[in-house]
Amino acid sequence: SEDEVVRLLNCSDHYSALGFTRYQNIDVSVLKREYRKKAMLVHPDKNMGNEKAAEAFKKLQNAYEILMDSLKRKAYDDELRREELLGVFRRFHNDSQKNGRHGFFGS
């Protein structure tokens, strides 16, 4: 369970927190099963004295609640996509600066 706590804390999005790939179509019963399995491992009561477990559990709980709710999930997906796009743009921007060329909009 120690490993699971660390893994959860390093997760970058709600999908990976529950062991799925991004935007994957998830069956509710599978989602619930994965949640329960992980909750059993990182639940603060099972990890007394480990401050990080509470953190990890909050993360897991948050991810579970968003993925369970179709509306919240959609909003989250949109947010994720926007961030991805921004990330791509930034990388492109940085790369082009490094190469001494001008970026998209000419900085």
Place this chain on the structure above:
Amino acid sequence: MATKHKGRAIGIDLGTTYSCVAAWEEQNGRAEIIVNDQGNRTTPSFVAFTDQRLIGDAAKNQAASNPSNTIFDAKRLIGRKYKDPAIECDLKLWPFKVVSGADDKPMIKVNYKGKEKCLAAEEISSMILSKMKEIAEAYLDFSLKNAVITVPAYFNDSQRKATKDAGVIAGLNVMRIINEPTAAALAYGLQKRANCSEKRNVFIFDLGGGTFDVSLVTIEDGVFEVKATAGDTHLGGEDFDNRMVRHFVQEFKRKNRVDISGDPRALRRLRNGCEKAKRILSHANDTTIEIDALFQGIDFRFSITRARFEDLNRDLFEKCMEISQNCLDDAKMEKREVHDVVLVGGSSRIPKVQSLLEKFFQRYNLCKSINPDEAVAYGAAIQAAMLSESYSIVPNMVLVDVTPLSLGIATHGDLMGVVIPRNTAIPVKMDGVFQTIEDHQPTASFPVYEGERTKAGENNLLGLFHLSGLPRVPRGHPMNVIFELDYDGILKVCAVDETTGNKNGITITNEKGRLSSAEIKRMIEEAAFFKEEDKKFKKMVKAKNALDDYIYRMEKAMKGFDVSSKLSPSEKETIMSKFRKGKRMLESEEHNEAAVFENYLKRLQKMCQPIVINKVRDYSDEDTD
């Protein structure tokens, strides 16, 4: 979060009318309800003050003869304000005196040993908790510190924290405060669904002595997920009793043209009669309450039918069903999706409640197989075992509970801006964005509230903090507010101005109306004082008994055989007069020090030495300590 707690632990169900204590029994794989010194499995939540302090059965038994100093229903007062509309009606009905103290905190006035004392509800609850602790210690045969205490799921933050304080005053290490229906769900899960792995949606209907709670819990693979909870912290058996008392006061007035409502002793006797009748009506169709010489020598004799009782409480029963519906709505679950409906709490035995519930769920198999009076303590003991390191074999389950009330910040126009909505699983961390409402606002204040009303001011204020050093910008400047709620219900709130990185926050632990650490310290000292007084009283009773016993035996001995060889008639007379004086001392109330009786006994023993030496030795061998 702390590490696992050292030492064994108990679970305490601190009820409005009755309390119950349980401990985990590793060898049997189940929790054991612990019987009290009277052999009862539940103990009345009563504390009485006379020339001594009584707790539990002893206090309830003498309630009718000492109504103004017998305190009960402390749970209805705990964590509330004196002005709280919920207790306005109770104040009129209680035979004991409640006054408004500092910060509008209700204080209970009692007369203890001829002196007036003001006690907070926390102190009364702590006395009951310490009694439960003693009961467990006597049974388990070692001293205990760790406990899990249950509260109604719908208790708010101040009520929970006040309960925790009561535990601290009682000398307990309160490992956690858990919700009563959740504890009952743990008990149900362990007792009835231990070997079942498929999903069960369990509806817990907990109608107790003073509070009503419903929770929808999903049990699957050992994970207990609370989906929603709802309730009323002021609805229970006591209210049904009140309705009946009011009804009979009217009837008595009509028949005899006398009003008993001003007589606490008569009301207490009538209330006891009503409570008994209510229980009888759960299996009989009608019953008669008979109380001799209730008021001005007039006997009370009235019968009541079950239908009449149901009619008196119809709106209260219907309220239970409404709240049940709200809970299902919050859980987004249909009635038919519920697998089990579990009855908990003494008042769930009322046939009308059961039939309404059957009608509500359109089914006839309500689960009555767990003991409704004990399930909560049983569940608390399971949770206690899970949090303590002294047990190696504990059930492999985890509990994911929810917060019963929404948490948020008052925004412009006193609107409640919810950050954590009710029925969110805890522990949790959520944030919301709030904006400044004025141009160039240098500081923003964040009043933190708890409750469901849209107008923030009508909710329960938990605390207030400020964020200063805001940039001089037009209104609408965003600030991020982060709410963090941990397992023990401790809420941390902080606000961040992301443009400047300024940050401020509070941990809500000590809001108004709650006991300060100095007050808690004083109450702990007071509790020690009460304990000392109890000990003194016991010692005095023992000394009195010893003296009484000695006089009785010596008198018998002097009559029994010839003492003239050792004593002259005048000597005999002196001794006999000393005995008479001793008897008078025992009868009078003026002495209450053990030492007085002990010294007198010693004097008598010395005086009687010459005659005891040979003949009466066998009578006085016993140590009179």
